Amino acid sequence: MSTGRRYLDEDDVPVRARGGSRPRTRKRPKHEDAKPGFVTAVDRGRYTCLVEDRTVVAMKARELGRGSITVGDRVRLVGDLSGRPDSLARVVRVEERRSVLRRTADDTDPVERVIVANADQLVIVSSLADPPPQPRFIDRCLVAAYDAGLRPLLCLTKVDLAAPDDVLETYSALDLPSVVTSRDGDLDPLREQLAGRVSVLVGSSGVGKSTLVNLLIPEAGRAVGDVNPVTGRGRHTSASAVALTLPDGWIIDTPGVRSFGLAHISPDDVVAGFPDLDEAVAECPPGCAHTADVPGCALDSGTAAGRLDADRVSSLRRLLASREGADDSRAQQ
Ligand SMILES: Nc1nc2c(ncn2[C@@H]2O[C@H](COP(=O)(O)OP(=O)(O)OP(=O)(O)O)[C@@H](O)[C@H]2O)c(=O)[nH]1
Numbered sequence: 146m147s148t149g150r151r152y153l154d155e156d157d158v159p160v161r162a163r164g165g166s167r168p169r170t171r172k173r174p175k176h177e178d179a180k181p182g183f184v185t186a187v188d189r190g191r192y193t194c195l196v197e198d199r200t201v202v203a204m205k206a207r208e209l210g211r212g213s214i215t216v217g218d219r220v221r222l223v224g225d226l227s228g229r230p231d232s233l234a235r236v237v238r239v240e241e242r243r244s245v246l247r248r249t250a251d252d253t254d255p256v257e258r259v260i261v262a263n264a265d266q267l268v269i270v271s272s273l274a275d276p277p278p279q280p281r282f283i284d285r286c287l288v289a290a291y292d293a294g295l296r297p298l299l300c301l302t303k304v305d306l307a308a309p310d311d312v313l314e315t316y317s318a319l320d321l322p323s324v325v326t327s328r329d330g331d332l333d334p335l336r337e338q339l340a341g342r343v344s345v346l347v348g349s350s351g352v353g354k355s356t357l358v359n360l361l362i363p364e365a366g367r368a369v370g371d372v373n374p375v376t377g378r379g380r381h382t383s384a385s386a387v388a389l390t391l392p393d394g395w396i397i398d399t400p401g402v403r404s405f406g407l408a409h410i411s412p413d414d415v416v417a418g419f420p421d422l423d424e425a426v427a428e429c430p431p432g433c434a435h436t437a438d439v440p441g442c443a444l445d446s447g448t449a450a451g452r453l454d455a456d457r458v459s460s461l462r463r464l465l466a467s468r469e470g471a472d473d474s475r476a477q478q
Pocket residue numbers: 302303304305306326327328329348349350351352353354355356357368369370380
């Protein structure tokens with residue numbers, strides 16, 4: 146994705162001097178007074194930003210062009226920064242992003258969407274029961290996390306309903322940080338993992354993500370169950386991400402994001418999301434696609450020799466196959 150436009154500063158745009166007989170270009174005065182802000186929500190061209198301790202709504206300065214501004218962006222703002230109702234500030238600059246979490250709508254859709262900027266961590270929320278654990282969903286999220294350079298954290302919920310041992314065993318070779326939670330249990334281990342980080346939460350429906358967010362940030366009032374009693378609307382009417390402040394750090398909830406299409410991720414980077422298999426494929430014939438029908442693929446010999454976990458190999462192969470459009474598994478498994 147081209148990033149050139151994103152960092153365009155309003156100040157960089159030459160304008161014609163008014164009046165005088167010889168029009169020439171000059172630079173506008175620098176927005177030296179532009180204040181730093183953090184984008185917490187985006188809704189139809191309006192950017193909600195935290196500026197100092199005020200919530201300020203802003204529009205994008207026209208000179209920024211079509212470059213995107215997304216939740217998690219660090220920006221500079223000018224104009225009315227009072228945060229009063231109906232006031233509107235202007236975003237005049239978007240700072241360079243430390244990380245970009247993207248997705249494609251499904252595995253064969255090449256259109257990328259940036260979901261969140263500047264996140265440090267992807268919290269993969271999966272329940273131990275009701276609904277049962279979804280290793281394929283977890284694997285898919287791991288690929289997205291490694292690709293975006295985010296630290297993955299596996300958060301296994303509803304431990305009151307089932308033990309985590311099997312799921313943890315599956316990932317034991319990965320050095321994957323994990324926490325186990327229940328709505329009535331101690332959330333301090335999770336809080337410790339969130340401290341000082343910008344964490345994106347992702348999970349499929351019903352795993353207890355909203356319940357967690359509400360326990361961590363009671364003021365957030367994320368809807369649990371079918372219909373929000375305040376608005377009367379169903380859940381997930383908004384697909385956009387929103388940043389919620391922790392005592393030390395941020396949680397970015399992504400209600401509309403059920404999973405990640407991987408069309409923008411190369412097969413090699415998909416394999417890199419499986420660190421326990423990554424080494425084995427070095428033995429593959431050149432250009433190996435690592436799918437089940439490729440003769441000589443080291444995933445087969447490794448599995449046969451008992452060096453590789455057959456479930457992990459089949460999970461990787463399903464992801465690779467779905468990228469090719471070879472089966473109908475979609476982003477939302
Ligand atoms: N037994 C048990 N049930 C839980 C726990 N956490 C959440 N639940 C229940 O699981 C259901 C789904 O919880 P939500 O928090 O709405 O799940 P969600 O992941 O936000 O789901 P969506 O709203 O569809 O995104 C609700 O009925 C919760 O009461 C838990 O730790 N233990």
